Amino acid sequence: MVADRAPRGGADKRWLALLVALLFASLAAAQDAASLQARHAALRExxxxxxYRRPLHIASQVGDGTLQGxxxxxxxxxxxxxxxxxxxxGHWCDILILHPNVKGCRVRPGDRLELNxxxxxxxxxDDTQPFAxxxxxxxxxxxxxALALDADSGPLGTSEHRMRVELAALDAQRSFLHLSYAHAYGLRARLAMQGYLMTLGRDKLGFSVVGRDEHGQPIHVDGLRGVVERNVMRYYLAIExxxxxxxxPPAVQAERRLQLWHAGVSRYPRQLQEPALDDYLQMKRREIQRQQVPAR
Known part of the structure; x- marks a missing residue:
């Protein structure tokens, strides 16, 4: 009889530990939802x-070898x-392919998204760079x-790509989304970005306003912060x-997504100089058709 009781006591302790773990997990999730809802309240103004003339806020930061938008x-x-x-x-390739620099996307086993x-x-x-x-x-x-999309390495010497997506209910009809995208960069990427900012990206701006000029017009962030703000906005507009x-209707959703993405970037011509609508649609229709062909 004594021998029979010990396993039951051990099992009871294990069940208790499991219940405690589940309770803390539930509380943590509730705190995460409350935290995002509190952020909505803090950003209400x-x-x-x-x-942007819409309920949207964008921010960025540059650290020691890191960028985040x-x-x-x-x-x-x-x-x-x-x-x-x-x-x-399975829906994320439909999202990511909208970005003009994403030329292909496939879902692989283990919830892996292989991009070009x-x-x-x-x-x-064959002329693109693989990324996963x-x-x-x-x-x-x-x-x-809460979702995470992570890549340890990226193009041009970048690393530690981290995309985080949070979504919380505000009420029965409204939701609040937070998208964060960050990556680290080493010497090779730093040199590449410096070259870009001195040439093609010299006059490109971000979204955050960092001051006013003598005429009272907004001065927008530029440089590396401008780079990360433009990119996180492209990904956000793809999600949107x-x-x-x-x-x-399902049959026209793919075309509708393309039209909506391009309409979204067209609101911000100072920051997002993208392909013209006809060129973008033609390019993306072919890329979407290509990624629907079964892989060899």
Whole structure:
């Protein structure tokens, strides 16, 4: 009889430990949702009145060999609809391919997204650079979703690419999204970016306003902060276009996403100089068709 009791006591302790772990996990998820909702409250003034004329806020920071851009945005769509769409890894190629520098995307076993990165014109895949994200769902609750897309290495000597997506319910009809994209860069990438900023990127701007000129006009951030803000905005607009196109019939959603993405970047001509609409549509239609061909 004594021998029988010990295993039950050990099992009881294990069950208790499991219940405690689940309780703390639940509390942590609730805190994450509350934290994102609190961020929405803190940004309410910027979301309601800004140069974007929509509930959106963008910020950036440059560290010692690191870049990070963040977008916060409010959606007039229910969390249940948006969360279900974003947490499916199979939908992320439909999102990422909208970015003009993403020339191809395939979902591989282990929730791995294999991308091909290139220029803003049509290219054979052999002329592009391979890049792969590991996709993870960090938290999926009735009112909160957290996703991670990570890559240890990237093009031109960049590394530690980290994309984080958070989504929280605000009420029955509105959701709040946070997108963060960061990466590190070494000497090779630093030299490449310096060369870009001295030539093609010399006159390009970011979105954050860092002051006013003598005429009272806004002075926008430039340099490395401008680079990361433009890129995180392109990815955000891809997510937005995908989510907004969900209301269209399935047969036309792919075309609707392309139209919405280009309309999105066209709002910001000072920052985002993208291919003309006809060129973008022609290029992306062919790239989407190419990635639908089964891999060899």
């Amino acid at each position: 910027q979301l309601d009145s800004n140069p 963040d977008v916060h945005a409010r959606f007039g769509q229910p969390f249940a609809v948006l969360g279900a769409a974003l947490q499916d890894v 990165l290139g220029r803003k014109f049509e290219q054979p895949l 994200f590991r996709f993870r769902v960090l938290s999926a609750r009735p009112d909160y979703l 276009a995908y989510l907004d196109a969900l209301a269209a």
